[in-house]
Amino acid sequence: AQSVAQPEDQVNVAEGNPLTVKCTYSVSGNPYLFWYVQYPNRGLQFLLKYITGDNLVKGSYGFEAEFNKSQTSFHLKKPSALVSDSALYFCAVKSGGYNKLIFGAGTRLAVHP
Amino acid sequence: DTAVSQTPKYLVTQMGNDKSIKCEQNLGHDTMYWYxxxxxxxxxxxxxYNNKELIINETVPNRFSPKSPDKAHLNLHINSLELGDSAVYFCASSLGTGRAINEKLFFGSxxxxSVL
Incomplete structure:
Protein backbone atom coordinates (compact mmCIF):
# COMPACT_ATOMS: atom_id res chain seq x y z
CA ALA A 1 0.00 0.00 0.00
CA GLN A 2 1.11 3.53 -0.70
CA SER A 3 1.56 5.82 2.28
CA VAL A 4 3.08 9.08 3.38
CA ALA A 5 4.33 9.95 6.85
CA GLN A 6 4.90 13.40 8.25
CA PRO A 7 6.51 12.71 11.62
CA GLU A 8 6.09 16.19 13.07
CA ASP A 9 2.72 17.66 14.00
CA GLN A 10 4.28 21.10 14.31
CA VAL A 11 7.52 22.80 13.40
CA ASN A 12 8.52 26.07 15.04
CA VAL A 13 11.07 28.33 13.39
CA ALA A 14 12.29 31.85 13.96
CA GLU A 15 11.89 34.25 11.06
CA GLY A 16 15.00 34.34 8.92
CA ASN A 17 16.13 30.86 9.93
CA PRO A 18 16.10 27.89 7.56
CA LEU A 19 13.16 25.53 7.84
CA THR A 20 12.64 21.85 7.10
CA VAL A 21 9.35 19.98 7.07
CA LYS A 22 9.87 16.23 6.92
CA CYS A 23 8.14 13.66 4.76
CA THR A 24 8.82 9.98 4.15
CA TYR A 25 6.94 7.73 1.77
CA SER A 26 6.27 4.12 1.02
CA VAL A 27 5.29 3.08 -2.51
CA SER A 28 5.68 0.15 -4.84
CA GLY A 29 7.32 1.39 -7.99
CA ASN A 30 8.44 4.92 -8.76
CA PRO A 31 7.26 7.61 -6.38
CA TYR A 32 5.56 10.75 -7.61
CA LEU A 33 5.69 13.22 -4.76
CA PHE A 34 4.01 16.52 -4.07
CA TRP A 35 3.88 19.27 -1.47
CA TYR A 36 0.77 21.36 -0.89
CA VAL A 37 0.20 24.24 1.53
CA GLN A 38 -3.03 25.18 3.29
CA TYR A 39 -3.47 28.67 4.70
CA PRO A 40 -6.20 29.25 7.32
CA ASN A 41 -9.72 28.90 5.92
CA ARG A 42 -8.39 28.21 2.44
CA GLY A 43 -8.07 25.23 0.15
CA LEU A 44 -4.77 23.55 -0.52
CA GLN A 45 -2.34 25.13 -2.97
CA PHE A 46 0.26 23.27 -4.97
CA LEU A 47 3.86 24.07 -4.02
CA LEU A 48 6.06 21.66 -5.94
CA LYS A 49 6.39 18.12 -7.25
CA TYR A 50 8.99 15.47 -7.95
CA ILE A 51 8.38 13.20 -10.91
CA THR A 52 11.84 12.36 -12.22
CA GLY A 53 15.22 13.96 -12.81
CA ASP A 54 17.07 16.29 -10.48
CA ASN A 55 16.65 15.35 -6.84
CA LEU A 56 16.35 18.99 -5.78
CA VAL A 57 13.04 20.44 -6.85
CA LYS A 58 12.27 24.14 -6.67
CA GLY A 59 8.74 25.40 -6.16
CA SER A 60 6.62 28.40 -5.30
CA TYR A 61 7.40 31.05 -2.65
CA GLY A 62 11.08 30.08 -2.42
CA PHE A 63 10.40 26.52 -1.25
CA GLU A 64 12.37 23.52 -2.43
CA ALA A 65 12.34 19.83 -1.67
CA GLU A 66 14.97 17.17 -1.84
CA PHE A 67 14.12 13.68 -3.05
CA ASN A 68 16.23 11.00 -1.39
CA LYS A 69 15.52 7.55 -2.76
CA SER A 70 17.71 5.64 -0.30
CA GLN A 71 15.99 7.27 2.67
CA THR A 72 12.57 7.34 0.95
CA SER A 73 12.24 10.97 1.95
CA PHE A 74 11.02 14.16 0.34
CA HIS A 75 11.69 16.91 2.87
CA LEU A 76 10.47 20.45 2.22
CA LYS A 77 12.98 23.24 2.81
CA LYS A 78 13.38 26.97 2.67
CA PRO A 79 16.63 28.85 3.37
CA SER A 80 15.01 31.76 5.20
CA ALA A 81 11.56 31.49 6.78
CA LEU A 82 8.96 34.25 6.71
CA VAL A 83 6.13 34.79 9.18
CA SER A 84 3.78 34.54 6.20
CA ASP A 85 4.99 30.96 5.62
CA SER A 86 3.02 29.91 8.71
CA ALA A 87 0.48 27.37 7.45
CA LEU A 88 -0.33 23.68 7.26
CA TYR A 89 1.88 21.71 4.88
CA PHE A 90 0.90 18.43 3.28
CA CYS A 91 3.13 15.91 1.58
CA ALA A 92 1.40 13.61 -0.92
CA VAL A 93 2.21 10.65 -3.14
CA LYS A 94 0.52 9.47 -6.31
CA SER A 95 -1.21 6.11 -6.27
CA GLY A 96 -2.66 4.01 -8.99
CA GLY A 97 -3.45 4.83 -12.58
CA TYR A 98 -5.65 7.77 -11.71
CA ASN A 99 -4.84 11.05 -10.03
CA LYS A 100 -5.37 9.59 -6.59
CA LEU A 101 -3.22 11.55 -4.19
CA ILE A 102 -2.46 9.99 -0.84
CA PHE A 103 -1.88 12.78 1.67
CA GLY A 104 0.16 12.79 4.83
CA ALA A 105 -1.39 13.99 8.07
CA GLY A 106 0.01 17.49 7.62
CA THR A 107 2.59 19.51 9.55
CA ARG A 108 1.79 22.88 11.00
CA LEU A 109 4.60 25.37 10.44
CA ALA A 110 4.77 28.29 12.84
CA VAL A 111 7.27 31.02 12.02
CA HIS A 112 7.86 33.44 14.88
CA PRO A 113 9.03 37.05 14.42
CA ASP B 1 -12.97 34.99 -11.00
CA THR B 2 -12.43 32.24 -8.43
CA ALA B 3 -11.03 29.12 -10.10
CA VAL B 4 -12.75 26.47 -7.96
CA SER B 5 -15.71 27.69 -5.97
CA GLN B 6 -17.81 25.81 -3.45
CA THR B 7 -21.06 26.74 -1.81
CA PRO B 8 -21.94 27.04 0.94
CA LYS B 9 -18.81 27.91 2.88
CA TYR B 10 -20.45 26.89 6.16
CA LEU B 11 -23.27 24.40 6.66
CA VAL B 12 -24.82 23.71 10.06
CA THR B 13 -27.60 21.15 10.18
CA GLN B 14 -29.34 18.58 12.32
CA MET B 15 -28.76 14.85 12.29
CA GLY B 16 -30.94 13.04 9.80
CA ASN B 17 -31.22 15.93 7.37
CA ASP B 18 -30.26 15.79 3.70
CA LYS B 19 -27.91 18.45 2.36
CA SER B 20 -25.98 19.30 -0.79
CA ILE B 21 -22.68 21.04 -1.45
CA LYS B 22 -22.06 22.55 -4.85
CA CYS B 23 -18.79 22.95 -6.70
CA GLU B 24 -17.95 24.73 -9.90
CA GLN B 25 -14.65 25.24 -11.70
CA ASN B 26 -13.97 27.75 -14.45
CA LEU B 27 -10.54 26.43 -15.37
CA GLY B 28 -11.72 24.25 -18.23
CA HIS B 29 -10.49 21.16 -16.38
CA ASP B 30 -11.81 17.72 -17.24
CA THR B 31 -11.50 16.08 -13.82
CA MET B 32 -13.05 17.01 -10.50
CA TYR B 33 -12.76 15.57 -7.00
CA TRP B 34 -14.24 15.59 -3.54
CA TYR B 35 -11.95 15.31 -0.53
CA TYR B 49 -15.19 12.43 -12.00
CA ASN B 50 -13.64 12.79 -15.43
CA ASN B 51 -15.89 14.48 -17.95
CA LYS B 52 -19.00 13.47 -15.99
CA GLU B 53 -17.82 9.88 -15.59
CA LEU B 54 -17.13 8.48 -12.11
CA ILE B 55 -13.53 7.25 -12.00
CA ILE B 56 -12.69 7.10 -8.31
CA ASN B 57 -15.17 5.91 -5.73
CA GLU B 58 -13.54 5.30 -2.40
CA THR B 59 -15.08 3.41 0.49
CA VAL B 60 -17.67 6.02 1.35
CA PRO B 61 -21.12 5.37 2.85
CA ASN B 62 -23.76 5.27 0.14
CA ARG B 63 -25.46 8.18 1.88
CA PHE B 64 -22.93 10.24 -0.07
CA SER B 65 -23.79 10.66 -3.73
CA PRO B 66 -21.84 12.80 -6.15
CA LYS B 67 -23.49 14.26 -9.21
CA SER B 68 -21.79 15.85 -12.19
CA PRO B 69 -24.24 17.55 -14.55
CA ASP B 70 -21.35 18.72 -16.73
CA LYS B 71 -17.59 18.70 -16.49
CA ALA B 72 -17.49 22.11 -14.81
CA HIS B 73 -19.71 21.05 -11.91
CA LEU B 74 -19.49 18.35 -9.27
CA ASN B 75 -22.04 18.40 -6.48
CA LEU B 76 -22.10 16.28 -3.34
CA HIS B 77 -25.39 15.20 -1.85
CA ILE B 78 -25.49 13.69 1.63
CA ASN B 79 -28.54 11.86 2.94
CA SER B 80 -29.42 11.18 6.57
CA LEU B 81 -26.55 13.20 7.99
CA GLU B 82 -24.71 11.78 10.99
CA LEU B 83 -22.51 13.39 13.62
CA GLY B 84 -19.44 11.72 12.10
CA ASP B 85 -20.04 13.52 8.82
CA SER B 86 -18.87 16.76 10.42
CA ALA B 87 -15.75 17.78 8.53
CA VAL B 88 -14.45 20.16 5.91
CA TYR B 89 -15.23 19.03 2.39
CA PHE B 90 -12.95 20.20 -0.39
CA CYS B 91 -13.67 20.20 -4.07
CA ALA B 92 -10.73 20.11 -6.47
CA SER B 93 -10.08 19.92 -10.17
CA SER B 94 -7.25 18.98 -12.51
CA LEU B 95 -6.53 19.34 -16.18
CA GLY B 96 -6.73 16.18 -18.23
CA THR B 97 -8.02 12.71 -17.46
CA GLY B 98 -6.55 12.33 -14.02
CA ARG B 99 -4.14 9.64 -15.20
CA ALA B 100 -1.10 11.84 -15.75
CA ILE B 101 1.41 11.52 -12.98
CA ASN B 102 2.32 15.20 -12.95
CA GLU B 103 -1.15 16.68 -12.78
CA LYS B 104 -1.62 19.10 -9.94
CA LEU B 105 -4.87 19.72 -8.16
CA PHE B 106 -6.59 23.07 -7.72
CA PHE B 107 -8.67 23.19 -4.56
CA GLY B 108 -11.70 25.18 -3.54
CA SER B 109 -11.81 26.93 -0.17
CA SER B 114 -21.28 20.75 11.24
CA VAL B 115 -23.88 18.15 12.12
CA LEU B 116 -25.60 18.76 15.46
Missing part, protein backbone atom coordinates in the same frame (compact mmCIF):
# COMPACT_ATOMS: atom_id res chain seq x y z
CA UNK B 36 -12.88 15.11 3.13
CA UNK B 37 -10.71 16.71 5.82
CA UNK B 38 -11.45 15.52 9.33
CA UNK B 39 -10.93 17.34 12.61
CA UNK B 40 -7.30 16.19 12.73
CA UNK B 41 -6.73 17.75 9.28
CA UNK B 42 -6.35 14.35 7.65
CA UNK B 43 -7.34 14.54 3.97
CA UNK B 44 -8.91 11.65 2.13
CA UNK B 45 -10.29 11.39 -1.37
CA UNK B 46 -13.94 10.44 -1.71
CA UNK B 47 -14.83 10.67 -5.38
CA UNK B 48 -13.44 11.73 -8.72
CA UNK B 110 -13.79 24.18 1.48
CA UNK B 111 -17.22 23.72 3.04
CA UNK B 112 -17.27 23.31 6.79
CA UNK B 113 -20.12 20.94 7.63
Missing amino acids: KQDSKKFLKIMFS GTQL
